Amino acid sequence: MYKEALRPAWVEVNLRNFDHNIKEIIRAANAVYEDAAARDAASATGELASAREIIGVIKADAYGHGAIECAKVLRKNGVKVFAIATLQEAIELRDAGCTEEILMLGLTPSMYADTLVKYDITPVVCEAENARAISDAACAAGKTVDGFIAVDTGMGRIGYLSIDDDSIAAAVEDIKKISALPNFRIKGIFSHMATADAFDKEFSHLQEERFNNFYSALIDAGVDVPMRTLANSASITELPELRFDAVRPGIIMYGCYPSHEVDRSLIDLKQVMSVKAAIVHLKDVPVGFSCGYGRKFIANRPSKIATLALGYADGYPRPYSAQAKVIVNGVICPIAGNICMDQCMVDVTDVPDVKVGDEVIVMGSDGVHTISAEDIGDATGTIDYEICCAFGQRLPKIYIR
Numbered sequence: 037m038y039k040e041a042l043r044p045a046w047v048e049v050n051l052r053n054f055d056h057n058i059k060e061i062i063r064a065a066n067a068v069y070e071d072a073a074a075r076d077a078a079s080a081t082g083e084l085a086s087a088r089e090i091i092g093v094i095k096a097d098a099y100g101h102g103a104i105e106c107a108k109v110l111r112k113n114g115v116k117v118f119a120i121a122t123l124q125e126a127i128e129l130r131d132a133g134c135t136e137e138i139l140m141l142g143l144t145p146s147m148y149a150d151t152l153v154k155y156d157i158t159p160v161v162c163e164a165e166n167a168r169a170i171s172d173a174a175c176a177a178g179k180t181v182d183g184f185i186a187v188d189t190g191m192g193r194i195g196y197l198s199i200d201d202d203s204i205a206a207a208v209e210d211i212k213k214i215s216a217l218p219n220f221r222i223k224g225i226f227s228h229m230a231t232a233d234a235f236d237k238e239f240s241h242l243q244e245e246r247f248n249n250f251y252s253a254l255i256d257a258g259v260d261v262p263m264r265t266l267a268n269s270a271s272i273t274e275l276p277e278l279r280f281d282a283v284r285p286g287i288i289m290y291g292c293y294p295s296h297e298v299d300r301s302l303i304d305l306k307q308v309m310s311v312k313a314a315i316v317h318l319k320d321v322p323v324g325f326s327c328g329y330g331r332k333f334i335a336n337r338p339s340k341i342a343t344l345a346l347g348y349a350d351g352y353p354r355p356y357s358a359q360a361k362v363i364v365n366g367v368i369c370p371i372a373g374n375i376c377m378d379q380c381m382v383d384v385t386d387v388p389d390v391k392v393g394d395e396v397i398v399m400g401s402d403g404v405h406t407i408s409a410e411d412i413g414d415a416t417g418t419i420d421y422e423i424c425c426a427f428g429q430r431l432p433k434i435y436i437r
Contacts, residue, residue, distance in 0.1 A: 100428020328373020
C-alpha cells in the first residue's frame with residue numbers, strides 16, 4: 037500500500053465509512069423530534085415537515101481527510117453547499133471543478149472582495165462597510181452575491197453581538213444598511229455553538245434564545261432572512277430545536293464524536309482516517325540500550341527495536357511519546373523513547389516473526405485492537421479534531437473506495 041504513497045508512512049481515508057456517516061447525518065438531521073414539546077413547536081411552525089439542508093464542513097482540507105475527495109462523496113449524497121475557512125481552500129475546490137455553493141465561515145477582509153466575487157464564494161459579514169466592499173466588487177463584476185449575517189450569541193469569535201436589546205438594536209440598524217446595498221443579498225443568518233457538546237445544555241439554550249431574539253428583531257425591522265443555520269455536529273443529534281433550515285456537520289462526518297459528553301447512541305459513526313507506517317529498520321539491542329532524544333527509553337531486557345519513518349512533523353504528537361502505542365501484527369507495542377521529527381522507534385520485542393516492511397497501525401483498527409484519534413487526543417490534552425488535522429497535513433493520502 038505504501039508504494040503508492042511514495043513513502044513508508046501514510047493516511048488511509050475510508051470513503052465508504054465517510055459515505056456511511058453522511059447518510060447517518062442526513063437521517064439524524066431530519067429525524068422526528070423525540071421531545072414532545074419540541075415536536076409540537078416544530079409542527080406549529082412547519083419546520084417538522086421540511087427537509088434540512090446539509091452544509092458539509094470541509095475546511096482544513098476536510099479536517100485532514102482531503103477536501104476534494106470528500107466533496108465528491110458529499111455531492112453523491114445530494115449535499116449542495118460546502119463550508120471552508122480560507123479563500124485558498126475555496127479556490128482549490130473551484131480549480132478542482134467544484135460548482136456547488138461554497139460558504140466562507142470566516143470573515144473576508146475588504147481587500148479580498150474581488151477574489152471572493154470572482155470565485156463565487158458566499159461570504160459571512162458582520163459590518164456594513166465590509167459588505168459594501170463586497171457589493172462594490174459584485175457590481176464591478178456584474179454579479180450578485182448572496183451572503184450570511186454572522187451573529188455572536190456567545191462564541192466570541194465573529195458576528196454582531198446578540199446579548200441584550202441594545203446590542204441587537206444597534207446590529208439591526210447596521211444590517212438595514214446591508215440590505216439596501218446593490219448586488220448583495222442577505223441569504224440568512226448564522227451563529228456558532230460554544231458548548232453544544234457538553235452534557236449541560238444551559239448555555240446552549242441561552243445561545244438559542246439570543247439567536248431567536250436576533251432573528252425576530254430583523255423580521256420586525258422588515259429585513260428578509262430566508263435561512264437560519266446554527267446547528268453544529270453536537271447540535272444535530274442532541275439539540276433538534278437548533279436545526280432550523282440548515283445544519284453544519286463537521287467532525288461527525290469523519291467518524292469522530294464531538295466530546296465524551298455527547299450521547300453516542302443517537303448516531304452511528306465509523307472512523308474514516310487511519311494512519312499506518314511500514315517498519316524501515318530493525319535491530320536487536322542489549323539490556324541498558326537507550327533510544328531517542330533524552331534517552332527516555334532504556335531497555336530492561338534484550339529487546340527488538342523497530343524504526344518507523346513517521347514523526348511529529350507528520351502530526352504524531354511528541355507529548356504522546358510516553359503513552360504512545362501502535363499495533364504491529366496484532367500486538368500492542370509501545371513507542372520506545374521520544375517521538376522525533378520524522379521518525380519514531382517501537383519496542384516490538386513481543387511480536388513474533390516481525391520483519392522490515394511489516395505494516396504498523398499508528399491510528400486505526402485491526403479488527404481486534406483500536407487506537408482512535410480520540411485516544412491520542414485524550415493522552416495529549418487535546419481533541420480528536422486536532423489529531424486528524426495534523427496527520428492530514430504532510431502524510432500522503434490513500435483513499436479506500
